[in-house]
Amino acid sequence: MRKALAVGIKEFRQIRRDRRTLMILLFIPVFFLLLYGYALNFDIKHVRLAVEDRDYTPQSRRLVSAFVNSTYFDQVASVTTDAEVNALMDRDQIRAALIIPQGLGRDLTRGVPTAVEVLINGENSTTAATVLGYAQTIIASESAQYEMLGRARIPGGTTVVKLEPRVWYNPELRSTLFLVPGLLAYIAMITAVVSTALAVVREKERGTVEQVRMAPIGTLPFIVGKSLPYFVISFVAAIGVIVASMVLFDLPVRGSVALLLLSLGLFLSGALGMGLLISAIAESQQVAFQMALLSSFLPTIMLSGFIYPISSMPLALQVITYIVPARYFLVALRGVLLKGVGFAVIAPQLGALAIFATLVMLLAARKLKQEWA
Amino acid sequence: MRRLWYVMWKELLELRQDPRLFSIIFIAPVIQLTLLGYAATTDVKDVPLLIVDQDRSPASRQLISRFDASPYFSIAGTVGNVNDVDPWLERGKAWLALTIPADYHEAIDGGRPATLQMIADGTDSSSTGIAMGYAASLVNAYNQELARQRMLAAGHDAPPTAIEARIRVWFNPELESRYFMIPGIVALLLLVITTNLSSMAVVREKELGTLEQLNVTPITRWQLIVGKLLPYAVIGLIDVVLVITVALLWFRIPLLGSPVLLFVTSGIYLLTTLGLGLFISTISDTQQQAMMTGTFFFLTPMLYLSGFIFPIENMPAVIQPVTYLIPLRYFIVIVRGIFLKGIGWSVLWPQIVALLAWGIAIVGLAVARSRKTLN
Numbered sequence: 001m002r003k004a005l006a007v008g009i010k011e012f013r014q015i016r017r018d019r020r021t022l023m024i025l026l027f028i029p030v031f032f033l034l035l036y037g038y039a040l041n042f043d044i045k046h047v048r049l050a051v052e053d054r055d056y057t058p059q060s061r062r063l064v065s066a067f068v069n070s071t072y073f074d075q076v077a078s079v080t081t082d083a084e085v086n087a088l089m090d091r092d093q094i095r096a097a098l099i100i101p102q103g104l105g106r107d108l109t110r111g112v113p114t115a116v117e118v119l120i121n122g123e124n125s126t127t128a129a130t131v132l133g134y135a136q137t138i139i140a141s142e143s144a145q146y147e148m149l150g151r152a153r154i155p156g157g158t159t160v161v162k163l164e165p166r167v168w169y170n171p172e173l174r175s176t177l178f179l180v181p182g183l184l185a186y187i188a189m190i191t192a193v194v195s196t197a198l199a200v201v202r203e204k205e206r207g208t209v210e211q212v213r214m215a216p217i218g219t220l221p222f223i224v225g226k227s228l229p230y231f232v233i234s235f236v237a238a239i240g241v242i243v244a245s246m247v248l249f250d251l252p253v254r255g256s257v258a259l260l261l262l263s264l265g266l267f268l269s270g271a272l273g274m275g276l277l278i279s280a281i282a283e284s285q286q287v288a289f290q291m292a293l294l295s296s297f298l299p300t301i302m303l304s305g306f307i308y309p310i311s312s313m314p315l316a317l318q319v320i321t322y323i324v325p326a327r328y329f330l331v332a333l334r335g336v337l338l339k340g341v342g343f344a345v346i347a348p349q350l351g352a353l354a355i356f357a358t359l360v361m362l363l364a365a366r367k368l369k370q371e372w373a
Numbered sequence: 374m375r376r377l378w379y380v381m382w383k384e385l386l387e388l389r390q391d392p393r394l395f396s397i398i399f400i401a402p403v404i405q406l407t408l409l410g411y412a413a414t415t416d417v418k419d420v421p422l423l424i425v426d427q428d429r430s431p432a433s434r435q436l437i438s439r440f441d442a443s444p445y446f447s448i449a450g451t452v453g454n455v456n457d458v459d460p461w462l463e464r465g466k467a468w469l470a471l472t473i474p475a476d477y478h479e480a481i482d483g484g485r486p487a488t489l490q491m492i493a494d495g496t497d498s499s500s501t502g503i504a505m506g507y508a509a510s511l512v513n514a515y516n517q518e519l520a521r522q523r524m525l526a527a528g529h530d531a532p533p534t535a536i537e538a539r540i541r542v543w544f545n546p547e548l549e550s551r552y553f554m555i556p557g558i559v560a561l562l563l564l565v566i567t568t569n570l571s572s573m574a575v576v577r578e579k580e581l582g583t584l585e586q587l588n589v590t591p592i593t594r595w596q597l598i599v600g601k602l603l604p605y606a607v608i609g610l611i612d613v614v615l616v617i618t619v620a621l622l623w624f625r626i627p628l629l630g631s632p633v634l635l636f637v638t639s640g641i642y643l644l645t646t647l648g649l650g651l652f653i654s655t656i657s658d659t660q661q662q663a664m665m666t667g668t669f670f671f672l673t674p675m676l677y678l679s680g681f682i683f684p685i686e687n688m689p690a691v692i693q694p695v696t697y698l699i700p701l702r703y704f705i706v707i708v709r710g711i712f713l714k715g716i717g718w719s720v721l722w723p724q725i726v727a728l729l730a731w732g733i734a735i736v737g738l739a740v741a742r743s744r745k746t747l748n
Contacts, residue, residue, distance in 0.1 A: 020658075024665045032673065039692040040683045048686070089543060090720050092706070095686075115539050122542035123553050123713055127684060132542070133506045164488055165505055168462060170495030178498045194668055198661045205581070282393065285660040286573040290397045293565055293668070298405060302412045307682055309500045312418055317411045331465060334496050341463045 003217045007225025011199065015229055022233070025195055029187045029237040030244050036183055037249050041175040044130045050077040050088050050097040057105025063116065066142050067098060072134045089121055096120045096131055108146055169338045177252075180245045181333040182306035185326045187241060188264070189271050189300045192234045196275030197292035199226050200368070201282045213372050220365040223280075227272040227361075234268050254340030263336065263346070266353040267329040271296070273360035274325075280367040300326045328352045376592050380600025384574070388604065398570070398608050399615065402562050406555075406616050409562075410624050413554040420504040421449035423467035425458060430478035436489075439515055440471065445507040462494045469493050469504060481519070555626050556708040557681045559616045563639070564646050564701055565672060567609045571650030572667045574601045575743065576657045594743045598736065602647050609643040620712075629715025638707050638725055644732030645700040652735050655742040675701045703728045 015022055049067060053060050067073045076094060079085055088094045099117040107114035118135045122128040170177045203209040212222065242260070245251040253260065275292060282288035302308060303317070304326035310318055321327050328349040335341040335349075343350075388394055422440060426433050440446045449467045452458070461467040472490040474480075480487035491508055493501050575597075578584040587597065613636065620626045628635070649671060657663035677683060678692065679701035685693060696702050703724040710716045710724075718725070 018659065018662065020662055021665055024669055028669045032669075035674070035692075036677050039688045040677060041687055044684075044687065046686065090714060090716055117539045117541065120542045123709060124550075124684060128542055129503060130506070133510070136510070165491045165493060165509070167493045167495040167501070167505075170498055172495075175498045178496055190668060190673070194664060195661075198664065202661065284390070284394075285664070286570065286577065287393050287397060289569055289573065289660070289664045290394075290401070290566070292664075293569060293672075294397070294401050294405060297565065297668070297672070298409060301676070301682075302409050305497075308413055309417065309497060311421065312414050312416050312500075314411050317408065320408070335463070335465075338496050339463050345460075345463050 001221070004221040004225035004228065007217065007222055008228030011226055012229035015233070021195075025191055025230075025233050026237055026240075029191060030240045032187055033180070033183060033241050033244055034248070037176060037180055037245065040179055044127055045072055046074045047072055047096055047127075047131050047134075048076045048094045049073040050079055050085055050094045051075055052079050052082070052085060052097065052099045054080075054102045055100050055104040059105040059108050060100045063100060063104075063139075063142055064098065066138050067135075070134065070138055072131075085119065089119070092121075094121075095127070096135070098135075111146075176249050177338060178334075179306075180249055180251050181337055182304070182330060184238065184241050184245070185267070185304065185329050185333060186300050186306060188234060188238045188268060189296050189326055191237060192230065192268050192271035193275040193278070193292050193296040195230045195234070196227060196272050197278045197282075197288045198285050199230070200276060200279035201285050201288045204283065205285060218365075219368040219372065220361070223273075223276050223361055223365045223368065227269070227276055230272055230275075231268060234272070235265065238264055238268065251337060253337055255336035255342065259343060259346075260333075260336045263329060263332040263350055263353065266350060266357060267325060270325045270353055270357035270360060273357050273364060277360050277364040277367065280364045280371070299324045303327070305330050322352075323356075325353060325356045328356075377596045377600045377603075380592060380597060381603050384601055384604045388608075398566065398612065402566060402612050402616050403619055405562055406558055406619050407623065409558045410551060410555050410620075413558060414550045416550050417500050417503045417507070418445055419447040420445060420469060420500075420507075421467045422446045423449055423458060423461045423470040424451040425453070425455055425470055425472040426451060427453065427455075427475040428473045428477040432478035432481050433473045436473065436477075436515065439511060440508075443507070443511055445504065445511075458492055462492070465494070467494075468497070468501060469508065471508070484523070551624060552626055552713060553709070555620050555624050556712045557705050559620055560642070560701055560704045560708055561676065561681060562616060563609065563612060563642065564675065566612060567605060567643060567646040568650040568653075568667060568672065569664075570608070571602065571605045571647045572653040572657075572663045573660055574605070574651060575654035576660055576663045580659055595740055598651055598740045598743055602651060602736070605647050605650075606640075606643055609647065610640065613639040613643070626712055628712055630711035630717055634717055634721075635708070635711045638704070638711070638721075638728070641725065641728050641732060642700065642704045642707075645704075645728060645735060648732055648735035648739055649700075652739040652742065655739050675699050678702075679705055681705055697727075700728055700731045703731075 015025075051064050051067075053064060064075070068075050073096070077084075077088060079088070079097075082099075085094075085097045085099070089097070097119040099119065101114070101116065104114050104116065116139065118132075118139075120128050120131050120135070200209070203212065239261075242251075242253075246253065274296065278288050278291045278295065282291055300306065303310075303321045303324045305321070306326065310321050310327070313321070332346040332349040332353070335346045424437055424440075426437065437448070441448050446469075450461065452461075455472055458467075458470045458472075461470065470492040472492070474488065474490075477487050477489075479485075489512065491505070493505055495501055575584070578587060592600075617635065617639075621628055650667070653663050653667045653671065657666055678685075678688075678696050679699050680696065681701065685696050685702070688696070706724050707721055707728070710721055
């Protein structure tokens with residue numbers, strides 16, 4: 001343990017001398033949180049809409065204003081031909097178009113069923129699905145206005161089954177509350193892996209690793225010592241991120257703080273161990289860097305449930321997500337922060353994180369031992 | 374020209390030194406694209422749904438079978454009491470819980486409205502929002518069917534809908550999120566791989582002290598930067614072909630536009646990513662610094678602010694102008710345009726010109742910066 005500490009102190013001195021790296025590690029996480037916390041959200045409002053009103057009657061204008069008043073749509077263009085709609089769509093100036101055929105007003109007055117057309121840019125399928133839902137709801141409720149008369153005489157009315165939704169944990173469905181824990185995991189993972197990935201390989205490249213080899217120190221204390229200063233730095237940075245999101249984004253901490261710190265500590269140990277393992281495997285910093293990015297940067301975003309729901313992935317891929325530590329951390333983090341769950345609920349996740357951390361540290365030590373032997 | 378060739382040759386020899394580099398450059402992108410191509414789906418389906426059936430009647434079972442038959446929901450379990458919902462939602466074993474009240478079938482039979490309660494786990498706000506929309510439209514359709522039955526029973530003709538919504542989705546009619554995501558992933562992978570490789574190119578020589586030796590050779594700083602850039606450009610172009618082949622043959626993404634334009638614009642895009650890497654390399658003192666600067670100041674902001682995952686129009690007005698500084702933003706518009714919309718130069722020229730200008734500017738900056746370090 002004393003030896004590990006000695007390595008830790010040596011590493012810390014080296015970090016201190018590289019001011020830029022230290023500043024990056026400490027302050028960038030909070031800066032990131034600010035930037036992305038404000039910039040990123042999935043809430044879809046102000047969809048750019050073009051209106052092609054070939055009818056131009058009170059009824060058609062009513063339908064258009066129903067779209068605009070819903071606040072989901074912003075009317076950015078009024079056109080008269082389909083070609084104009086095409087051009088606007090190709091240039092991404094509009095996301096949706098409402099086309100009202102001639103005769104809508106006449107048909108509605110006569111009680112003849114009629115139809116309107118809605119075009120949606122489907123490139124981004126999530127946005128498109130939501131926009132489609134909005135358009136359907138608006139048209140259905142407009143349509144209902146004209147149907148009222150006919151339906152009033154049904155025994156018991158037209159509402160047979162009514163759905164009353166209630167949302168727990170995040171009643172306003174603010175995407176910030178969903179994204180901020182994910183950002184925290186992402187930022188922590190990147191800082192931890194990136195900072196340690198070069199720690200050993202740098203010594204290899206410069207030849208100083210020979211001196212360490214001759215020193216009376218085992219590989220495991222060496223690995224643990226190497227990760228110590230980075231652990232302290234990333235821990236401090238992560239707490240900064242949590243405090244900042246509590247103050248700025250009203251992120252609630254509904255569970256126990258001790259449990260939060262425990263899960264954070266376990267996750268960071270795993271991430272640092274991962275970085276050191278990469279560092280032990282790679283021969284040059286260039287390769288270590290590539291490995292670090294490909295193994296942490298992309299999986300943490302894509303395979304952790306941060307943005308894309310794991311339950312929608314193909315089964316084979318769902319299996320792979322079990323080796324992504326951020327997956328467990330996110331469940332634990334969202335549980336403690338948003339749901340206020342206790343130790344018993346997230347114990348499996350914490351266990352998985354602990355196993356991952358131990359495993360990568362041991363592997364890194366073994367790999368070094370092989371090389372030094 | 375000969376000198377340029379020597380710098381290139383030297384760089385290639387150095388790249389060959391590390392046997393792992395080969396697999397990282399050529400195999401990793403293919404694996405990554407395959408994995409991410411499947412992972413990056415925002416489609417919401419098989420939402421785990423918990424049923425709280427307090428009625429246990431044929432009517433309630435009929436409603437449940439509607440949810441069971443829908444591809445959007447999969448029934449995770451059935452409990453009898455609302456109090457049992459908590460552990461399911463806490464552990465994430467169910468996202469939604471549908472409560473059918475004890476008097477459900479009486480209400481239906483007696484001509485009174487029945488109220489179903491749906492409890493949703495709001496932590497994943499966007500997926501939950503979509504799932505709730507599906508639930509609402511499912512109940513809506515079921516409701517209409519029941520209402521129609523009632524009217525017919527009462528001897529009325531069911532009235533048709535007054536205004537029918539005919540909705541057409543363009544460019545991606547099946548709303549397949551893969552079509553949208555994969556061109557973006559191609560752009561992202563190229564950025565991550567090429568920028569990182571080249572960001573080490575100059576600073577490594579600094580760190581190892583060999584830059585001094587290059588300083589005393591008659592190589593101009595221009596030749597140094599371009600000579601370093603070209604080998605990586607070759608690697609990058611091979612990666613372009615690799616990932617596009619996987620996108621076309623494996624994922625069967627339709628390529629509606631011109632393959633030539635796609636290749637040419639990819640080349641311009643590589644100019645920006647490699648130029649950016651070399652620029653980072655010239656402003657850093659150690660490889661660790663280069664790596665941090667690259668990841669934190671360039672890659673991460675570019676990823677999040679490019680419109681790849683989060684739509685730019687959802688961002689606050691202050692942030693939106695910043696996104697114009699990001700080359701990935703332009704390239705994503707270009708690849709998605711060429712792949713999905715089949716549009717060409719006449720529509721895409723502003724993006725292509727912006728990308729080219731960005732690339733030339735950043736290579737120029739890298740050359741300008743390298744003077745100071747050479748002197």
